[in-house]
Structures are given as structure tokens and as C-alpha cells.
Amino acid sequence: DTEVTQTPKHLVMGMTNKKSLKCEQHMGHRAMYWYKQKAKKPPELMFVYSYEKLSINESVPSRFSPECPNSSLLNLHLHALQPEDSALYLCASSQVVAGVSDTQYFGPGTRLTVL
């Protein structure tokens, strides 16, 4: 089983709203990732969590706030977003073997529209 689930599938929010994206995996993976993908572009890494600790923040604006409450869950809290933040947000997870991240498996994504 290589399933990563994400909720919601679609989200429309105003610039003053606060919302959260959720990601879950039960593969025992200890690394989890958030990516952002704009149309006709490759996924761009936002954050990496390794063993529930934030290990990489790719200079993402503070209006995006990640959280990893346990080894199976990853959240992305959104506040005061801009219309240009509209994109497909992808979660991924990977096994960590001897401190090295293995193949990343992606969820289906959340299609976010900011009005």
C-alpha cells in the first residue's frame, strides 16, 4: 500500500480566511513533504518534515504554516493568502532508511483557489 490521502480535494477561500489542508499516510514513512504545483509547471518543494521535525523550509511566506502533529499526519495552515497562491498543493511521504529519504509517494492533491 502506497497511499497518501489529502483533504479536502478542492478548497475555495477568501483572502481573509483561515483554512487548513490535511495529509495522512499509514505506511510508516518518517518523512513528509508539502509541494505546490501551478498549471503546466513541475511541483515545487515547500516544506520537509523528518521524524516530525521541520527540516526544510524553502523560503515559503509565513502565510503558509506547516504542522506535523504525529508521524502519520501533516497539516498546512493557510491564512491571508493571495490569489497567486491558487495552485494544486501536494503532500508526499517517504521512508527514511539509515537517515536517507527513499522514494516519495504523492497524494492526490488539494486544488486551492483564493478569491
Added chain:
Amino acid sequence: DQQVKQNSPSLSVQEGRISILNCDYTNSMFDYFLWYKKYPAEGPTFLISISSIKDKNEDGRFTVFLNKSAKHLSLHIVPSQPGDSAVYFCAAIRVTSNTGKLIFGQGTTLQVKP
């Protein structure tokens, strides 16, 4: 600086024939390469990978070839099927950096015609 490049934005192939998708990279420190397939409005699906210590990896209809001296890899799909029509992303990672940071190419849209 685009470290992973897929120079062909699109490719059209007849069903049953071979599809060859190409990828070039510039960073010689990359030591692991992956191909993902993506349908619209879905997340990328892992297809096949190859370590830099190998030059070929095969999984069913999919074969990935790596030419380290040319910094080039290719994905061969034989025989191609209409269900293979999707965007294919090449990705590279420097495993030894322990960051887990995948670098993706721009993607190639494959259309397999019945």
C-alpha cells in the same frame, strides 16, 4: 538555474509503438533519479527509479536508462498504450544530502493514439 531539463514539452506516439521520454541534468551530485506520471488534477504517481550506480532498470513495460557521462536519462515505454497518456516528470535527488529534496523537470506530455 534549471538543474533537470525535459526539452520536449510533448510527444505523440501510436499505440503499440515505443515511447521514449528524455531528461537531462546538470548537477553531477545527483545520485538517484525517478520518473513520475501525472494525470490532470491528480498527484504524481511513482513509476520507476534508477540509482546512479546503474545504467538500466526495468519494470514491466517501463525501462529507464542512465548515461552518467552525458548526464542523460530516458524512459522507454513498450508497448505504449492509450492509458499511458499523461504528463511525465523526471526528477533527481542527491540522496547523500539527506534533505529529501526532489528536483523536477518541466514535464513531457505524452499522447498515445489508438
